[in-house]
Amino acid sequence: MSGSAGSRAAVGGASAASRAWPLAAWAVVVAGLLLFPLVGRGFALFFLARIAILALFAMGFNLLFGYAGLLSFGHAAFYSAGAYTAGFILKAYPSLLAGVVGGVVVASLLGLVIGFFCVRHIDIYFAMLTLAFGMLVFSLVWKWVALTGGDNGFIGIPRAPLVLPGVGPVSMTPIGHYYEFVMAVTILTVAGLWRIVQSPFGLVLRALRENPERVEFAGIPMRRYRLTAFVLSAAVAGLAGTLLAPLENTVGPETAHWATSGEPVLASLLGGASTFTGPIVGAVLLELIKEVVERHTQYWLLAMGTVLVILVLGFRGGVVGGLGALLRRLRPGPTPQAAPADPPAATEP
Amino acid sequence: MLGTLLFQGLVGLSGAMYLWLVSAGLTLIFGVLRVLNFAHGSLYMLGAYLALTLVTSLHQPFWSALLLGAAGVAAVGVVLERVFIRPVYRLPIAYQLLLTFGFVLIFDDLVKIVWGPIYQVPPMPPSLGGAVLVLGRPYPVYNLFIMGAGAAVALLLWAVLDLTRWGKLVRAASSDREMAAAVGINVPWVFAEVFAFGAALAALGGALTVPVQTVSPGMGEGIIITAFIVVVIGGLGNLWGAFVGALLIGLLQAYGTLFVPVFDLALAFIVMALVLIWRPEGLFGGRPA
Numbered sequence: 001m002s003g004s005a006g007s008r009a010a011v012g013g014a015s016a017a018s019r020a021w022p023l024a025a026w027a028v029v030v031a032g033l034l035l036f037p038l039v040g041r042g043f044a045l046f047f048l049a050r051i052a053i054l055a056l057f058a059m060g061f062n063l064l065f066g067y068a069g070l071l072s073f074g075h076a077a078f079y080s081a082g083a084y085t086a087g088f089i090l091k092a093y094p095s096l097l098a099g100v101v102g103g104v105v106v107a108s109l110l111g112l113v114i115g116f117f118c119v120r121h122i123d124i125y126f127a128m129l130t131l132a133f134g135m136l137v138f139s140l141v142w143k144w145v146a147l148t149g150g151d152n153g154f155i156g157i158p159r160a161p162l163v164l165p166g167v168g169p170v171s172m173t174p175i176g177h178y179y180e181f182v183m184a185v186t187i188l189t190v191a192g193l194w195r196i197v198q199s200p201f202g203l204v205l206r207a208l209r210e211n212p213e214r215v216e217f218a219g220i221p222m223r224r225y226r227l228t229a230f231v232l233s234a235a236v237a238g239l240a241g242t243l244l245a246p247l248e249n250t251v252g253p254e255t256a257h258w259a260t261s262g263e264p265v266l267a268s269l270l271g272g273a274s275t276f277t278g279p280i281v282g283a284v285l286l287e288l289i290k291e292v293v294e295r296h297t298q299y300w301l302l303a304m305g306t307v308l309v310i311l312v313l314g315f316r317g318g319v320v321g322g323l324g325a326l327l328r329r330l331r332p333g334p335t336p337q338a339a340p341a342d343p344p345a346a347t348e349p
Numbered sequence: 350m351l352g353t354l355l356f357q358g359l360v361g362l363s364g365a366m367y368l369w370l371v372s373a374g375l376t377l378i379f380g381v382l383r384v385l386n387f388a389h390g391s392l393y394m395l396g397a398y399l400a401l402t403l404v405t406s407l408h409q410p411f412w413s414a415l416l417l418g419a420a421g422v423a424a425v426g427v428v429l430e431r432v433f434i435r436p437v438y439r440l441p442i443a444y445q446l447l448l449t450f451g452f453v454l455i456f457d458d459l460v461k462i463v464w465g466p467i468y469q470v471p472p473m474p475p476s477l478g479g480a481v482l483v484l485g486r487p488y489p490v491y492n493l494f495i496m497g498a499g500a501a502v503a504l505l506l507w508a509v510l511d512l513t514r515w516g517k518l519v520r521a522a523s524s525d526r527e528m529a530a531a532v533g534i535n536v537p538w539v540f541a542e543v544f545a546f547g548a549a550l551a552a553l554g555g556a557l558t559v560p561v562q563t564v565s566p567g568m569g570e571g572i573i574i575t576a577f578i579v580v581v582i583g584g585l586g587n588l589w590g591a592f593v594g595a596l597l598i599g600l601l602q603a604y605g606t607l608f609v610p611v612f613d614l615a616l617a618f619i620v621m622a623l624v625l626i627w628r629p630e631g632l633f634g635g636r637p638a
Contacts, residue, residue, distance in 0.1 A: 065443070071447075125581065128577050132574075132622060139615045139618075262450065265447065269447065305458070308450065312437065312451065
């Protein structure tokens with residue numbers, strides 16, 4: 001996980017070992033997730049698919065927040081754009097892949113338009129503009145009843161079969177099949193994101209977060225980088241939405257509401273916005289907490305708000321960040337750099 | 350037709366006044382403390398609930414419900430600022446937004462726990478009921494009262510900030526908190542007082558809606574987003590800008606429901622986006638209050 005960057009500084013065999021360990025851990029997690037339908041069924045599969053969707057949504061959001069240092073309060077716009085588009089396509093043309101690709105394309109285009117206006121700003125103005133655009137999309141979804149079904153939501157979305165070149169149509173009606181599809185897409189996307197944040201592009205994003213002036217002096221077109229990150233982030237959020245539509249068979253306007261925009265924020269913060277895996281861990285915890293809290297009390301917002309306040313006041317590193325700090329303290333020697341440092345650090349003028 | 354336009358303008362002006370009261374506190378707090386308070390709408394909601402209880406259960410007259418409600422919320426504001434917001438002053442703005450967003454969620458559920466799903470509207474205070482004929486149509490007296498209240502608050506803010514000693518302290522702490530502290534101003538207390546003052550303004554706005562609107566747990570979220578738009582249009586931290594922004598958005602909403610009812614929600618967002626593209630600092634931005 002976080003060892004790879006710093007391990008280059010370490011000597012000899014230690015470096016190979018520290019590189020092999022995270023890889024092995026990832027392999028175990030991936031295998032476990034893909035083989036899970038052998039033991040789990042019904043609700044467990046549904047629940048894990050939902051976690052994967054939130055994890056994707058949060059990973060998309062955190063590409064902007066954790067890496068580029070831009071806090072978006074409007075990512076529900078892309079999530080719901082993906083979900084509704086997938087719903088429309090699947091109802092008209094039953095091909096799962098067409099729905100997913102179409103949804104991602106529409107969400108990316110929306111990200112391009114909204115991002116074009118938003119990336120000129122940072123900090124509060126960025127957060128407020130994304131919030132405003134998000135609510136703009138929400139009001140469209142809410143009022144355009146003929147297209148979206150308004151308050152009732154868009155219903156009757158089929159879990160259309162998957163048609164791949166060379167492979168016949170695979171039915172997605174059994175939850176086990178659809179679960180595998182969601183997991184495969186999630187794992188591939190996470191791997192892709194890992195490549196992106198490790199690339200020179202990811203490095204520029206982190207530099208933009210830490211010191212935008214210096215980056216600009218270096219002749220790097222800041223806005224274009226921010227816009228690219230914005231579109232990528234919107235595409236991943238949209239992808240999460242496209243996976244949601246066939247899972248739930250309906251899409252409601254609440255997917256566009258700002259409360260939905262808050263979920264990836266919470267997940268990233270809970271897991272640790274300054275780490276690559278933070279949003280995934282946060283998504284797991286958030287869905288678990290939700291499940292437990294909703295079973296015992298209707299006051300889910302109170303619980304979430306309290307968690308948020310505690311996190312901001314005391315545990316800004318989140319679970320992964322906190323564990324990482326603990327490990328580094330326990331294990332003396334060259335301190336490995338965490339993927340990005342504390343995202344908020346030094347952004348203040 | 351002209352009559353309709355003018356009349357709808359009057360409706361918009363009274364709507365703008367609630368917005369002004371909330372935005373004034375929001376932008377004042379930002380101007381001095383440099384914290385954008387997401388939970389400001391929740392304080393507005395709290396003001397409404399307190400006033401509702403004072404009028405219906407405790408049988409207070411409307412006037413004292415307004416003042417007591419505002420005072421109660423000011424007290425909540427002091428606790429909020431001293432205990433929770435103070436530790437995040439040094440953090441980036443994203444964390445201040447997140448912390449206060451947490452309180453939005455908390456207040457929403459707390460209100461449900463304490464008050465339950467009540468939706469009753471208390472009787473209009475008799476002296477403010479009824480309507481007068483304006484342009485040949487009946488116009489509620491209460492709306493006129495709201496306009497007067499909004500104007501009075503604007504005057505009061507100007508007088509307090511520009512003429513009193515406390516106003517000087519606030520302006521000093523706002524323009525350079527280190528210098529202000531160095532010359533012996535108790536800056537942390539000034540901050541707490543400003544926060545309480547802003548909270549009281551929001552609560553006043555909320556309490557004033559009680560005779561004409563239903564009180565519900567979601568009311569804070571509705572207004573905070575509009576208030577954000579107002580202060581961003583006017584320029585963050587600028588009171589005059591907030592006043593102009595509130596009038597603009599209030600009128601826009603009134604005419605929006607008249608001409609483009611399907612799109613009325615979206616109008617304010619579009620105007621904000623346009624203003625930010627044209628003048629990223631807002632119409633009166635650059636100089637905090």
